[in-house]
Amino acid sequence: MRVLIVDDSPVLRMLLTSVLEGAGFEVREADGGEQALRVLQSYRPDIVTMDVHMPGMDGYEATARILEKYALPVVVLTASANAYAAATAMHALEAGALAVLEKPQGPWAANFEERIEELLSTLRSMAQVKIVRRPRAPRPTTASLPPGRPESSAQPLLVAIAASAGGPAALKELLSRLAPQQPWPLLLAQHIAAGFVASFRDWLASICPLAVAIAENGQLLRPGVLYLAPDDSQLGVGRELRVHLQRRNGELHCPSADHLFNSVAQRLGSQAIGVQLSGMGRDGAEGLAEMYRRGALTIVQEPASAVIDAMPQAAIGLQAARQVLPPEGIAALLNSIALRGTSRSTVPKGE
Template sequence: MRVLIVDDSPVLRLLLRTVLESEGFEVREAGSGEQALRLLEGYKPDIITMDVHMPGMDGYEATACILERHALPVVIVTASADAYAAATAMHALEAGALAVLDKPVGPDAENFEHLVAELLRTLRRMAEVKIVRRPRTIRGHAVAPFKAPVSSGSPRLVAIAASAGGPAALKSMLAGLAANQPWPLLLAQHIAVGFLGSFRDWLVTACKLPVNIAEHGQALLPGTLYLAPDGRHMGISNDLRVRLQPRNSELYCPSADHLFRSVAERLRSEAIGIQLSGMGRDGAEGLAELHRTGALTIAQEPASALIDAMPLAAINLQAARQVLPPAAIAALLNTIASRSAACNTLPKGE
């Protein structure tokens, strides 16, 4: 596998090169975003590792240019403890980077072996992704005809799942949501440990809703977005409180399947489930359970997803009542919210 390392630190480039070549990877280096773009005119790696805190063109700008010109998979490798770098990494995810990882800083570091193992696993998985440059404009924003849940009751909660490519979809969807959502929104997003705080801060800038990292036992409030914390699966209790469980041997944590199944068990048709961009199948089975209870289930339109595996898995299981691009998902939620508000203000007997 061919890897291009983009990092302004010669020491870090040497460290990453040594690690990757010991695993049989073919490695080339670039000390800046500008140099990376020049190299890519005559060299096509399978994947690119990108630092973000570099002089001149930073990692966000370099990622955006690479995806626009070359359509190659990019993984951000940076320091989660550096607030500027972590914030820039979120913008790179928005631009289309597939993942963000904490940078291994040296063999003497306590978590070095864990970070290296995660880096190798991620590079091998993400190198398989075929990046296709698609128009980012959505063909209109018309909402597909609303297929009402079996229950006549109004939804009480929205559960959302996303993985690689999810941040771009989330920004498009959340930016279109009205501030007065009459339900709490719960999000299971696969993201590397250490970056959740920066991800939350980035989401705050992308939507009109308060964004909180969920705490066990807290009451869920309408119009608020809750994120599953690092290393915990998120579900709900019968009285709409957060239930967190530690990770066991699951591949993904937080698990989208866990979230959807918890919501299906307790709210049945009084919920909305949304499956966005990502690799793998996490969430497909859980969304199917929600569908069977009569809930409104939505999958992102595959053509609008940076990585279409997760929404396609749900669609192939016939788990999605609606298949929509992110902006249209927001429009549908706003429509349902308006209908719910109108029903709640009708005089009794109407």
Template structure:
């Protein structure tokens, strides 16, 4: 496997090269964004690691330039303790970088081996992923003939559950930007994100919309018009009273928070009275849970694979016939806005839920 390391620190490049070559990877280096683009003109790696702060083009700008020209997976390496770095890393995820990881600090650090193992595992997994890069020539339209609310959804929805993994932030940016902030239901999100970056991810999501974004706490009531994330190392669920049910992750589930856990919890608690959305990501997490929601009569949606950075998660749901609709992110937002405007308000939600 071939890797291009982009970092302005010669010490960090030397460390990364040593770690990667010890694992049998082939390595090229670039000390800034301009040099990275020059290297890529004649060299095709399987994956790119990207620093955030560099002279000239920063990591966000370099990632955007690379993804405009090449279908290459990009992994951001930064320091989770540096708020500016973490914020820039979120912007790189927004344009299509697949993951953000903390830089290995060096052999003197107690968690160095864990950081190295996570880095190598991430590189090996993401280097095999097919990247779908098709910039929108024009925005996808909402469904031409939108079915009646009853046809789409036999019972009034009480909650929207969203799942995403690698490539998900790019879809979430479009979805949240297009979504009317006064949604008459709470939104729950299971997004795979590396440890240490959840606060920055929450702040980035909040910057995309007027909708408030919260880290859920156990047993809290989910409020209409707000977006909720699982706290770090926890799975997110809900009960029939729209209260949070958190469970600590364990080794039995490869992803935390788990999309399947979220969707299955929503299916068990709300049945048909929910909307569930499967966005970009690798693997199959969420497909079985979305299928269960579909069987319960919920409105289930998969992202149009051609619009996803990574189409594996949406395709897994589509192949299971778990999705009633297959839409690009802006069309998903248009549909939610239309359903929200059809007489649904916090005063007439089933069960009498009020704004909180």
């Protein structure tokens, strides 16, 4: 497997090159975004690792430029302790990077082996993902509603959203178009590396009109608030529309889309909306199918609009989707249901 390392630190490049070559990878290096673009003119790697805080072209701009010209998976490496770098990493995910990981510090660090194993595993899996070029042309700000059944007959009390790799790009398109007065709480299960949830919350708050919060076990879910799972916690719904968190117990995905959707299906039945966005694998397909069986409105991102279409395709393959829409269409549908006031009289008004 061929890897292009983009980082302005020669020490970090040397460390990563040694580790990756020791694992059997072919490695090229670039000391910044500009050099990376020059290298890519004659060398085509299977995957790119991208630093975020670099002189000149930062990791966000370099990622966007690479995905404009080449269909290459990009994994962001950053130091979680650096607030600026973590924020830039969120923007790189928005541009289409597939994952963000904490940089390995060196063999002396207590968690070095864990970080390296996480890096190698991520590179091997993400290198297999088929990526589409992402031209940065402006997209329409409005979308017409689709034909057919727009919603279930019951009044929605909650919106559950799931996403994985490529999800932040879809989330930006969807959430930035939502009307600020959503008459229901929204719960989001987004696969993201531990330690980045706070930065992810701040980024979401900067792109959408909703309040964004990291969920706390037992708290009452309030309309117009987007809730995220804390690190190492599965996010679900308990009695009286309260947060129900469970500690991770060996599951492959945490937070898990299937866990969220199944919890919502069991607790709310037809009085919920489920949304499956971009991602690799099948997480969420079974849970969304359960929501469908219980009468909920289930919406799947149109595969052609997803950075990675595996999760949407898996849900469609299980016939779990009542609607298949691009992110801006999902936003238009949610806004339409909200404006019709179908849930205003039944949603709890807060604590």
